Amino acid sequence: MLTTLIYRSQLDSSCHDDALNMLVEQAKQRNTALGITGIMLFNGQDILQVLEGREDRVVALYQRIVKDKRHASVVELMRDYGPRRRFENVGMLLFDLQVRSPKTVLQSVLRYSKLESYLASDDRVFKFIQSFITRGNYAHRHHDERAEAWTLTSEKHPFGEPAGLIDGQTCQFALQPIVEPYEGKISSLEMLIRGNDGGSPEQFFANLDPAKIYEVDLQTKAYAFALAKRLKIGSHKIAVNLLPMSLVNVPGAVEFLVEQIQLSGLQPEQVIIEVTENEMISGFNTFNNAIKALRGTGIGLAIDDFGSGYAGLSLLTKFQPDKLKIDREIVSNVHLSGPKQAIVKSIVSCCTDLEISLVAEGIEKLEEWRWLESAGIRRFQGFLFARPQLNGVGDIHWPHMRH
Structure with missing residues (x-):
């Protein structure tokens, strides 16, 4: 069954840009082999990722992410099912809001979408993405009180x-x-x-x-x-x-x-x-x-x-x-x-x-x-x-x- 899972997390403070790029490259190869698409947005601290693929594979991958020490405060936001993919099967794509404007990132995400623009505007997945890009969707921050x-x-x-x-x-x-x-x-x-x-x-x-x-x-x-x-x-x-x-x-x-x-x-x-x-x-x-x-x-x-x-x-x-x-x-x-x-x-x-x-x-x-x-x-x-x-x-x- 085609499954879409969205989660929010924070990049562990010990990880730098090189670690994130390495994470993305590893995920790209792994996801492609599994038939999973990952759309990851990053704003310098917070991560929003959309995972799309077969249910058993998406769930297994998410469980690995939860245990990955590079991710902190992992929170599942949505798990949904559908008849067709929203995104091209590209393995993993990173959209970095530190170096690209919110408008440019949103346009880039939409380019990889397989949905018509009028459908995307009312789609829950794209609403999560747009909210993260425009407002941020951050976890409670109590780093000194975890x-x-x-x-x-x-x-x-x-x-x-x-x-x-x-x-x-x-x-x-x-x-x-x-x-x-x-x-x-x-x-x-x-x-x-x-x-x-x-x-x-x-x-x-x-x-x-x-x-x-x-x-x-x-x-x-x-x-x-x-x-x-x-x-x-x-x-x-x-x-x-x-x-x-x-x-x-x-x-x-x-x-x-x-x-x-x-x-x-x-x-x-x-x-x-x-x-x-x-x-x-x-x-x-x-x-x-x-x-x-x-x-x-x-x-x-x-x-x-x-x-x-x-x-x-x-x-x-x-x-x-x-x-x-x-x-x-x-x-x-x-x-x-x-x-x-x-x-x-x-x-x-x-x-x-x-x-x-x-x-x-x-x-x-x-x-x-x-x-x-x-x-x-x-x-x-x-x-x-x-x-x-x-x-x-x-x-x-x-x-x-x-x-």
């Missing part, structure tokens, strides 16, 4: 000891901190529901009577609030997940939450209810009234797993939460994916305008954290910083610059 410049140190949490399995409950809870690494601060503690065998939320809910799911979901929050008191969380905030329809289908749901919060010696302002967009919300007017009542008590509201479910941005047009948590599928390997980066930038811009706090969840790599931090996100949750601990809080790992 992932390899950081290390992690473990720190004991300030809370009570884990309680182990607690008898007489329909469920257990695992706590995971949400942290602000630069501040060295715990923003809040998420209390993740688990089965009595420590199983996942999906397993817990799958074993319930479908007719009682929402009632049980609400009632389990009493165990979470009591555990928070037992662990002596002090003035820290806690976040608990609630199915959106639990607020709709269970009469007096908000009153129940407030009562259980007070019984556990907590303040409503310490509690954040996280509703996920993974469940379809029906009876939205009733749901919206419940949200108003919830906010009226002082309880905070967050949208969990944002970007993974039914509602997406349309949910933000109907009510604005205090906090929005970006789903781990968007966060995972964000430093390598142009589409994910574009989505995160849009979310950051939207939430900045609406004064909504952002949390990136599912962080497992220093590279993910560094990119997201540079994009303007300050709060993070994931295995990199702390793993969930059953009925307790595990050690927290804080990042520090290497000396």
Whole structure:
């Protein structure tokens, strides 16, 4: 299958013009033998390259490029498929914006195109090329703060000891901190529901009577609030997940939450209810009234797993939460994916305008954290910083610059 792959990278600082010319000459011979065309643009630091050819060969070549030490900050921007080639099969062509004007480079690229000019003007590949030539399309630049410049140190949490399995409950809870690494601060503690065998939320809910799911979901929050008191969380905030329809289908749901919060010696302002967009919300007017009542008590509201479910941005047009948590599928390997980066930038811009706090969840790599931090996100949750601990809080790992 004919495949077009576009990536962006930066030439490693140890490479000079001779190294780039050698890279191009080697690629020209290799690509020609493989039937791959490479169109490379270079502006002195940043590289944009279009690879076009058979899918298996293009993908294999891209994996080699990712591992090539001469390329830094390699980010895939687009992968597409088509019926015919956009470019002549010429192996590799370098267009150096340091020595040629943007207009001349664009005209030269178009000369090698097999598409009619009126088709090229509306083609995504040529739009990437034109954007790079005219505006630049550069990665976040934190050369002194790349992932390899950081290390992690473990720190004991300030809370009570884990309680182990607690008898007489329909469920257990695992706590995971949400942290602000630069501040060295715990923003809040998420209390993740688990089965009595420590199983996942999906397993817990799958074993319930479908007719009682929402009632049980609400009632389990009493165990979470009591555990928070037992662990002596002090003035820290806690976040608990609630199915959106639990607020709709269970009469007096908000009153129940407030009562259980007070019984556990907590303040409503310490509690954040996280509703996920993974469940379809029906009876939205009733749901919206419940949200108003919830906010009226002082309880905070967050949208969990944002970007993974039914509602997406349309949910933000109907009510604005205090906090929005970006789903781990968007966060995972964000430093390598142009589409994910574009989505995160849009979310950051939207939430900045609406004064909504952002949390990136599912962080497992220093590279993910560094990119997201540079994009303007300050709060993070994931295995990199702390793993969930059953009925307790595990050690927290804080990042520090290497000396």
